[in-house]
Amino acid sequence: MITLAHVTVEYPDATPLQDVSLTLGSSTTAIVGPSGSGKSTLLRIIGGMQVPTSGAVSIDDVAVVTASWRSAGDPRVSLIHQDYRLVPFLTVEQNLLLAAEMRRVRRTSADVTSVLGKVALPASMRGRLPATLSGGQQQRVAIARSLIAGTSVILADEPTGALDVKNTERVTDILVDLGRQHGLAIVVATHDQSVAQKLDHRFELAEGRLVQLA
Amino acid sequence: MSPRVDGPRLAVAFLRHAVAQVSALALMGFVLAGSVVGLATVRDSAQQAILDSVRADLGQRSYALQTGDPAASRAVSTVDGPTPVQDQMGDVMVDGLSVPVLVRSTTSASLKLGVVTRGAWPERVGEVILSESTARSLGIALGDTVSIRADGGETPGRVVGLTVDPANRTTSTLVRLVYDSSEFRPTMWLSDSDFYAAPPLKPVLDSRSATYQSLQTLLEAAADNRPHFLSAMRFVPAGCGLLAGVLLVSVGTVFSRRWRTYADALVAAGMAPAVAWRRILSVAFGTVLVGEIIGGIVAAVALWLSRGPVSAWVGQHWVRISFPWQESAVVLGLTIVVALVAAPVVGLAREWTRRLTPRPARRGWVTPAAVLAAVVGLAGWLVMTRVSLQQSGDWATTFAKLAAALIAVAAPFLIAPVLGVGLRTATRPLMRHLVAALRPIAAAGALVAIATSMWSAQTTRDANLGEAMSSPLQPAGSFVISEMPDTAIPALIALYRSHGGDEVIQFRIPDEATTQLRATGPEVVSCMSDRGITEPVRVVDCFPQDSESPINRVLIGQPGSTPRADPELLDSGRVGLLLFHSGEGTAARLAGTDAEADPALGGNLPGLVVPADGEVAKQFGLTSKGTSEVVLRDFHRLSSHDQFLMRAAAIRLAPSAETASGTDPTAYDRLRSLANTVGFLGATATMVIVLVGGLSLVVAHTLSRRTLVDTGAVPAVRWGIVARWTAIPTLTTALTVPLAILTVSSGGQSTDASYGLLWTLPGALGALASLIIGIAFLRTPTSAGE
Structure with missing residues (x-):
């Protein structure tokens, strides 16, 4: 369970988050809002990639570990980016195994095949480099990377921002399935209403305030 | 169980993926170490050749005694150990041709006077060894018989070996084995024992009827007697290494943008940023180190193989080369140190850029101020150089230099508005936007370039002039x-x-x-x-x-x-x-x-x-x-x-x-070395300023560069804009070259004293650095972020 208590983020010229309190369970949640509204900031705060000006963030009542130059951050959380951020010189399998190694989780080639299956990618793609995959495939590999690491919280920052309609639908369905079938807490920051509509909960971020949508 | 990805597999995968980048880095390391080791090898080998020459002249003995006093000569002959040598000028003749030679006669076959490169040492009376150059000029081969004319007599000699003087290719020497007869009148005795420790010689030496020196003293004297090129080369390897190092760091800085995406990907996989950057930088610096090791070895081997022509080029004849272990260790050590601090520096840079807030500001007063500075500088420069030409005065020279520096600093601000002339309405403001931040960078580079150029040229000329004109001895120049x-x-x-x-x-x-x-x-x-x-x-x-x-x-x-x-x-x-x-x-x-x-x-x-x-x-x-x-x-x-x-x-x-x-030469050598060092340091500093500042602007102007591509600007238009943009630092730094020499020469007397060449380096390399940033500007950016 993700808990944000009175989180405020202030910059010299803006306050993207103002006294935000939120509790999210094992479900899929959409954070919507216009560009620059603070969606990415909120995800970074939940993932421990950024320290709020005030307030606290915890997962299962344990404070989120803050990422720093020397620390990779909280191992319970993984972040999916719009630009996928796959290691370009490693194969798909190596990208997945590296993520597992970083969290000191033992995984085999069979686990890789299994995880790729969950994101609807064939096992034959294990040996391919990211540059040989389409955008949708790369984003699914990025999701698989989060899965194989055994994280309980997946944060996705505009995961479909660079995808076409067909791939957007596919990636969204995968995220929804993962949330519902595997009991993961998935938070998606998006400005795409079609993506938000498919998720369990929807919040709108405007002028630093978080408002739950019907 | 799958093998670990993090570790060697990650490094190998990175190497295979970024083969062009690592090849470039390895090449830079190769050039860096190759130039440093190569130049230092030349310098050390030339120095070693001088010392080898002295040792060979003394037959590898530790002491040399000379006397013109017959009584002292008799006293030396009563002592066991010293080997007599007679040196005299003579001629070697064959087939009607003759060449003057220094004839060195000895009675001992065990005394090895010289460095034999072919044949053998004389073992019997009548056998001689001869300088290679002399043998070549007379067409003499091993086994030939020559006539030796010396001391009024003429004797035959069979050439059994060819010799060289490592320090001087033109030395013409003949060493012969002779009988100990009345015709053999030693001019020198060589020994491994201290002459002063021999009781019969003590009174002779006390009365100074004979004088002697140790090999050590002679080696020190010979080391001080450096040819000019050796003095000038004293800091050249270090300066060259500094320059290559700056280029290497600049190339690394350019590559680091790509490495950042790799690091971000590794961080996304769960790796700490520090670890991710360490992984990438260790591979990058590893390839640099490999390049450096190969470069050093290749330079040393190439010089060993080409020691004949290279030593001939400096007028010497090397029989071996001297590997510069010290410089090699410094190059590798500095690379390792830079590798160790690189990741923390990246961390600091990330933190610094995160906090940096751009504050655009309008500075309408800049151009008028620059015009005023240029006018004042030019007027002051013209007046002061005229004064210093008419009367030699320190104050006029100093003010002329200050005026020259003012002109150099103002130059980019004057050149910038001119660059907008002829541009279309839409392009002119873009040009103004691009050149705004480049002007202070060019001005800083020009200031360093002209200051160091003038100092280097002035100091070199002062040293050369001092050497030619002044003398602590009577009579001067003796x-x-x-x-x-x-x-x-x-x-x-x-x-x-x-x-x-x-x-x-x-x-x-x-x-x-x-x-x-x-x-x-x-x-x-x-x-x-x-x-x-x-x-x-x-x-x-x-x-x-x-x-x-x-x-x-x-x-x-x-x-x-x-x-x-x-x-x-x-x-x-x-x-x-x-x-x-x-x-x-x-x-x-x-x-x-x-x-x-x-x-x-x-x-x-x-x-x-x-x-x-x-x-x-x-x-x-x-x-x-x-x-x-x-x-x-x-x-x-x-x-x-x-x-x-x-x-x-x-x-x-x-x-x-x-x-x-x-x-x-010693004092003047020091001055010349200092001037050369300042020339190199000035060049390095100018390059650092122009490259780091210019490349930072290239990154900062990513959006403008991207826009130029996206709006369909034809290559000619883009090149035109880049040429104008690059012209600011290019022209400014290049201008420092004539400005520096005109300023310095106006304050000097009319003499033949040379200003050297290294003073041109700051301006020349500043202009070169400007071209590099121009090329970087032309590269199509992958993403926008201005």
Whole structure:
């Protein structure tokens, strides 16, 4: 369970988050809002990639570990980016195994095949480099990377921002399935209403305030 | 279980993926270490060749003794150990052709005089070894018989070996094995034992009838007698390494943008940023290190293989090369240090850029201020250079330099508006936007370039001028060899004349074993006599005021000549004389004599020179002990290379003598080395400023660059914009070259003294760095972010 208590983020010229309190369970949640509204900031705060000006963030009542130059951050959380951020010189399998190694989780080639299956990618793609995959495939590999690491919280920052309609639908369905079938807490920051509509909960971020949508 | 991805597999995958980048880095490392090791090898090998030459001249023995005194010669011959050598000038002849050579005769086959490159050492009387150059010029092969003419006689010799002088390719020497007969008159004895430890020689050396030097002392003297190119090269490897290092770091900085995406991907996989950057940088620096190791080895091997032509190029003949372990360790060590600090620096840079908030500001006053500065600078420069040309004044020169610096700083701000001329309405504001931040960078680079260029040129010229004009010795520009055995003097004079020298003065040194005769002013003698004082130090008030040596030596001149004295010691044509018993400070006898004034005397030269058959010599029992003081008066007229060769020859022909040069290169060498170093440092600093500043702007202008591509600007338009943008630092730094030399030369006297070349480096490399940032600007950016 993700808990944000009175989180405020202030910059010299803006306050993207103002006294935000939120509790999210094992479900899929959409954070919507216009560009620059603070969606990415909120995800970074939940993932421990950024320290709020005030307030606290915890997962299962344990404070989120803050990422720093020397620390990779909280191992319970993984972040999916719009630009996928796959290691370009490693194969798909190596990208997945590296993520597992970083969290000191033992995984085999069979686990890789299994995880790729969950994101609807064939096992034959294990040996391919990211540059040989389409955008949708790369984003699914990025999701698989989060899965194989055994994280309980997946944060996705505009995961479909660079995808076409067909791939957007596919990636969204995968995220929804993962949330519902595997009991993961998935938070998606998006400005795409079609993506938000498919998720369990929807919040709108405007002028630093978080408002739950019907 | 799958093998670990993090570790060697990650490194190998990165290497295979970024093969172009790592190849470039390895190449840069190769060039860096190759240039440093190569240049340092040349420098050290040239220095080593000089030392090898001295060792070979002494037959690898540790001590050399020389005497012109027959009694001292007899004393040396009674001692076991010293090997006699006779040096004399002669000719080697074959088939009617002849070449002058230094003939070195020895009776010992075990004495290895020289470095044999082909054939063998002489083992029997009549066998000779000959310089390769001489053999080549006469068409002599091993086994040929030649005629050797020396000392009035002519003897045959069979060439059994060819030899070289590592320090001097043109040396012409013949070493022969001879019988110990009456015709063999040694000029030198060589030994591994200290001559002073031999009881029969102690009194001879105490009375200075013979002189000797250790190999160590000679090596130090030879090391000081560096040819010009060696002095100039002193810091060249380091400077070159610095430049290559700056380029390497610049290339790394350009690549780091790509590496950032790799690091971000590794972080997304769960790796800490510090670890991710360490992984990437360790591979990058690893390839640099590999490149450096290969570069160093290749440079050393290439120089070893080409040591013949390379050493010929510097006028030497290397039989080996000297590997610069120190420089190699420094290059590798610095690379490792930079590798260790690189990741923390990236962390700091990330933090710094995160906090950096851009604040665009309008600076409408900049161009008018620059115009005002340029006008003031130009006017000041014209006036001050005119003044310094008419009258040599430090203040005018200093102000001219300040004015030149002002012009250089103002130049980019004046050039920038001109670059907008001819551009279309939409392009002109873009150009203004692009050049705004480049102007201060170009100004900073130009300031460093002109300051260091002027200093380097001025210092080099001062050193060269000082070397040519001034001298701590009398007469100026002379080369003085004290206590040179008379037997070695003809060979030295012949060599001096062959190098273009003409004026040679020789003063025979009297035997001062029991008494010492000194010349002084007649007033000193009168004062001592009147006051009843025997110690001259107590009548200092009577010393001649303008004399550099108020109590000076009395040496022996040619028979039949007139006594000559230091003009400062003369009073009404007379000079005072003081006779001392050895080791005592009280004069045993006061006297005086008539003499003619000789402006060449005094200072470090004798105060009085009397004929060997004159009244003073007879009266005071002055007899030569077989050594002389030789003054090569027009030594300064020789080229620097010939000066170097003559100094080396003096060490060779008279190893036991002491030398003092009015054109002593040491102090001037230091100045030239310093000037070269400043030239390199200025070049490095200018490059750093232009490259780092320029490349930062290239990154900062990513959006503009991207827009130019996206709006469909044809290559010619983009190149035109980049050419104008790059023109600011290019023209500014290039302008410093003529500005610096015009400023410096306006304050100097009209002489042939050279300004050197390295002062041009800051301006030239600043312009080169400008071209590099222009090329970087042309690259199509992958993402926008201005």
